[in-house]
Amino acid sequence: MALSKRGSKEELISLSEIESILVQLDNKLEEIHGQKEELAKRLTIDPQNQTIATLLTKIEKIAKEIKSMRLEIEESQQIFIAAISAVSKARKEQSLFNKEQDKKKSFSSSSTKIAQPTPPGKVLGKFIVPDWIRDRSSASLIVSKNNECIATIDLSKRDCFILGKQRELVHIPLEHDSISRQHIAIIHGQPDESLPLGWYLIDLNSVHGTFIEYLDSQSSSYSQRQKCKPNKPYYLNFGSKFTLAKSSRMYTVQPDPIRRQQEYETKFSSSRNSAPSPMSGQGDDANTALKRSLPDHDATEIENSSPGERAHEEHYQYLNSQSKKRRKGNGADS
Known part of the structure; x- marks a missing residue:
């Protein structure tokens, strides 16, 4: 039988x-x-x-x-x-x-150690690290399939990531048949003075392409899906998402809440001597009152940020203001 x-x-x-x-x-x-x-x-x-x-x-x-x-x-x-x-x-x-667990481990293990800065001009297989690479900032790459998160990559661990199918030539190995051996690079830097400093995606002349969608901070809707041109850097703002070749996995760039809170705590602790004006104004709404309790540059950041970033920043700034009030109260008691 x-x-x-x-x-x-x-x-x-x-x-x-x-x-x-x-x-x-x-x-x-x-x-x-x-x-x-x-x-x-x-x-x-x-x-x-x-x-x-x-x-x-x-x-x-x-x-x-x-x-x-x-x-x-x-x-x-x-x-x-x-x-x-x-x-x-x-x-x-x-x-x-x-196999799925092994994939998750490969994602997590690839971003657990903090790597040293990648020198410009370094050869990584067929990819040569550009001279505009520098620094790194806190962000997470959410990997999802069928609207379910299957992995999270901490981008702050490196300033350069290579994704592809050939394990010995990439930082994050992928297994889909349509993905190239070295499919994309994700790099932190500033390709041009007219462009912002941040994370950029580069398609490494892949066979089946890379497709990106941008989140419009004003309408909270996504732009039309477009195919990335090979070797051209595409800015990855928070909320932007992309797919690789014929794989159904979606990669979405999001702020790292824990790290952003730590960054704000560090920022505010360094500027605590320049005390902001107290939260006042009975007719003010919560946002206006919150802005009054913050340094001017932080209030500007709230106004210019996207809805997703604004929610994170207001939350962390509110926590910080409450922490300051508690510290001030403890000082008065003593």
């Missing part, structure tokens, strides 16, 4: 034995059927022969028992086959699960 060949050696032998028993029972039933016909003929000739009648009754009983036994063995065979199929399916699902 085809199913048994996919099983283990023990499964193959057991199924063969069951089939052999069923064949033997079929042969026995055929033999008994012939004996029944012979006895029935003899009983027709001599209806009063009790010996033949008794023997015929016994043979019919044996045939009935064999049929019942055969039916039970067939049912057991079907249960056994179903069990083998279930085990095979479970093994396959476990294998797929293990």
Whole structure:
């Protein structure tokens, strides 16, 4: 049987034995059927022969028992086959699960260590690190599939990431068949003075391309999906997302909430001597009052940021203002 060949050696032998028993029972039933016909003929000739009648009754009983036994063995065979199929399916699902876990580990392990700055001009396979690479900032690359997050990459761990299929030439290995060996680079820097300092995506002349969508901070909607030109840097603002080749995985750039909070705490602790005006104005709304409690440059950042960034920044600044008030109160008590 085809199913048994996919099983283990023990499964193959057991199924063969069951089939052999069923064949033997079929042969026995055929033999008994012939004996029944012979006895029935003899009983027709001599209806009063009790010996033949008794023997015929016994043979019919044996045939009935064999049929019942055969039916039970067939049912057991079907249960056994179903069990083998279930085990095979479970093994396959476990294998797929293990592969997904390995992928998650490869994503997380690739961004757990803080790497040294990448020198300009360094050769990484077919990619040469550009001379505009510098610094790094806190951001996360959210990897999702079917609207479910499957991994998060901390971009602040490196200033240069290579994504692709050839493990020895990339920082983040990918396995989809349509993805090139070195598919894209994600670099922190400033390609030109007219462009902002930040994270940039570069398609490394991939076979099946890279596709990007930008989030409009005003309308909170995404731009039309566009294919990246090879070797051209594309700015990755918060909310922008991209896909690689024919893979269904979506990569979305988001701020790192924990790191951004730490950055704001550091920023405000360094400027705590220049105390902001107290939160006042009974007719002010919460945002206006919050801006009054912050240094001018931070209020400007709130006005110029996107809705997603604004929510993060206002939340962290509010926490910081509350922390300052508590510290001030503790100082007065002492």
